[in-house]
Amino acid sequence: MKQIKRISNLFIISNLLFISLLLFGSCEKHSYLVETVNPGDSISLQTDVQPVFTDKCIGCHTGSGTAKLDLRAGKSYASLLNRGFITPPDSTCTLFVTIYGGHYATLLDNEKQKILIWVVQGAQNN
Numbered sequence: 467m468k469q470i471k472r473i474s475n476l477f478i479i480s481n482l483l484f485i486s487l488l489l490f491g492s493c494e495k496h497s498y499l500v501e502t503v504n505p506g507d508s509i510s511l512q513t514d515v516q517p518v519f520t521d522k523c524i525g526c527h528t529g530s531g532t533a534k535l536d537l538r539a540g541k542s543y544a545s546l547l548n549r550g551f552i553t554p555p556d557s558t559c560t561l562f563v564t565i566y567g568g569h570y571a572t573l574l575d576n577e578k579q580k581i582l583i584w585v586v587q588g589a590q591n592n
């Protein structure tokens with residue numbers, strides 16, 4: 467009798483273990499990874515920032531219509547510069563203020579960071 471009780475206790479414990487493994491295992495699988503940009507990295511307009519413009523902005527910013535700013539590849543730098551949107555290249559410039567003010571596009575944190583770091587690194591045509 468004692469033997470049976472011990473076996474069924476073992477059975478319950480191993481089942482509990484199995485269930486908790488399932489629970490924690492699945493939590494880990496769906497854990498959310500926040501991607502961040504290292505401010506020490508040098509950020510390039512062409513390889514880092516333009517893909518964000520192309521992905522999130524040119525639905526509206528093609529230089530015509532109501533959004534006059536042209537953010538298409540090859541056009542974005544001149545358009546931002548000529549409109550004075552990246553002058554001075556710090557957190558007071560229009561590009562920066564617009565993005566952080568919650569403009570039309572939904573940007574991920576790491577996309578915002580890329581633009582921010584590109585601006586404070588001098589907003590160069592790099």
Ligand code: HEC
Nearest residue numbers: 519522523525526532533534535551560561564569570571
């Ligand atoms: C759904 C359309 C839409 C999207 C997407 C969009 N914009 Fe705009 N944006 C506009 C319009 C319209 C204006 C001009 C009117 C205004 O200022 O609200 C504008 C104006 C701006 C201005 C100038 C603000 C000023 O004060 O004159 C900047 C800078 C800008 N957008 C940047 C961006 C960037 C960067 C993205 C992508 C991350 C983006 N926009 C995505 C529609 C859009």
